[in-house]
Amino acid sequence: MITLENLSKSFSANGNPVVALRDVSLDINAGSLFGVVGPAGSGKSTLARVVGLQERPDRGVVRLDGLNTGALDGRRLREIRRQVGVLDAKPELHAERTIAGNIASPLEQLGLDGPTRRTRVGNLLDLVGLTQRATQRPAELTAGQRRRVAVARALASSPSVLLADDPTAGIHSEESGAVLAVLDRARAELGVTVVLTTPDAGVVRRVCDDVAVLEAGSLIERGSVLDLITNPATRTAQSLLPAIETTRAQAAKYERSVDVVLVGFAAIGALLPEAATRFDVELATIGGGVTRVGDTPVARFRLGIRGEQAEGALGWIAERGAHVHTARTPQAIVAA
Known part of the structure; x- marks a missing residue:
């Protein structure tokens, strides 16, 4: 369970404060595929970074399975961060390494031995449907395939939570379905809690169990997708x-x-x-x-x-x- 309690976050732009999050509170169930949807500037990516412990909120608390992450620092904070995999909106792969090598890179940093790395990489290649591409370089793959490699890499260290920031950005619609299917498989087969941000309500419709709608840093709406669409007055229903x-x-x-x-x-x-x-x-x-x-x-x-x-x-x-x-x-x- 991920619990967000009254999160607020501001930045300075040209000397002026910009509010990115305003008292956002959410519960995200373990093992769910949770969508955070809103237009550019709504606070989606900031929320993802705060949940991923990449940034601290100005106010409020992020709890992972009841643990107050705001009270952590040093080694303990690094340990908890490893439980959260992050897929950036524009992930970069190592051009000189093979697809298998890219997926193995976080495992090498963790010091895992060769046989363990190879087994883990093989399982992840199967999960993302790229076993036959293992020895190729990123330049030989399509944009959608490269994004699936990035998903596999984010899952390599066996996180309990995967943050996917706009995972279909820059991908043709015919390939975006394969990326979303991989995220759904990660949730179903690995038990990973997936938190997905997107400006596209159609992405939420295709794979998400629950959704939160952000606008100008404020939480406008939250709940089960199926529950929200039954009320035509909701933003979710209007979109979907x-x-x-x-x-x-x-x-x-x-x-x-x-x-x-x-x-x-x-x-x-x-x-x-x-x-x-x-x-x-x-x-x-x-x-x-x-x-x-x-x-x-x-x-x-x-x-x-x-x-x-x-x-x-x-x-x-x-x-x-x-x-x-x-x-x-x-x-x-x-x-x-």
């Missing part, structure tokens, strides 16, 4: 749910319209047809679509409704886990 585009003419065909959020295969496939049959109402999808949060399908639909038992149908849907909201966002309606 399918957009609704429907015409006034379409909505005018029905007695009323509502927005529903459905989570899971069963809800998306069966809940609306069953409600329509059970209550003898018409439930027509007039906008929205389906996306995925990790492996879970999530739909946001705008429904046009006709029938005397419309209210009963909507209540029945809500009782079975759907989230029903009055359609009241004219910005999402395209004029006919």
Whole structure:
């Protein structure tokens, strides 16, 4: 468990103070893949450096499994730092060394013997899917492959926490999925707690269990990704749910319209047809679509409704886990 208590951090820029973090408090569960999302300047990278014990906060406490890291210094601080692997936004590999050699470099610094290093490097090459590239140099790899090498190197010393600062930065979209898959494997197979910062909410949608949203150094929102997207008012839902585009003419065909959020295969496939049959109402999808949060399908639909038992149908849907909201966002309606 990583616990952040009222973290604040400021810097000086051209003689003026710049607040990077403002009283940020978070709990990050052990073994989770936690996303910190926000625009440039929101404080994401500063938070990552503070959690990674690379910088001390001006105020507040970082606790790792209950240990107050602010009270540590010297040898004990160095020991705890080794429990946190860091993947920088722009990691540099040793151009003259092979891929295997790059991954082995932190193990050499730790003084591990050759057989132990080779076993560990082999396991990590398999984890990141680059076993066949072991003897190549970084220049022979794509940007996405080099980033996966950097992930393996950050994991070499067997940290319990991996901080990945904007891990898909500068990588083409077709390769970013492989990098995110490696982070997910590290969490699933090695039990590493992964803290990932990104300006791209789509990255959170693809791999994160929980998310914190930062803006101008302040914590705007936090919670389970699946919980947050069910409330259309949250920043997370606004970023991740399918957009609704429907015409006034379409909505005018029905007695009323509502927005529903459905989570899971069963809800998306069966809940609306069953409600329509059970209550003898018409439930027509007039906008929205389906996306995925990790492996879970999530739909946001705008429904046009006709029938005397419309209210009963909507209540029945809500009782079975759907989230029903009055359609009241004219910005999402395209004029006919």
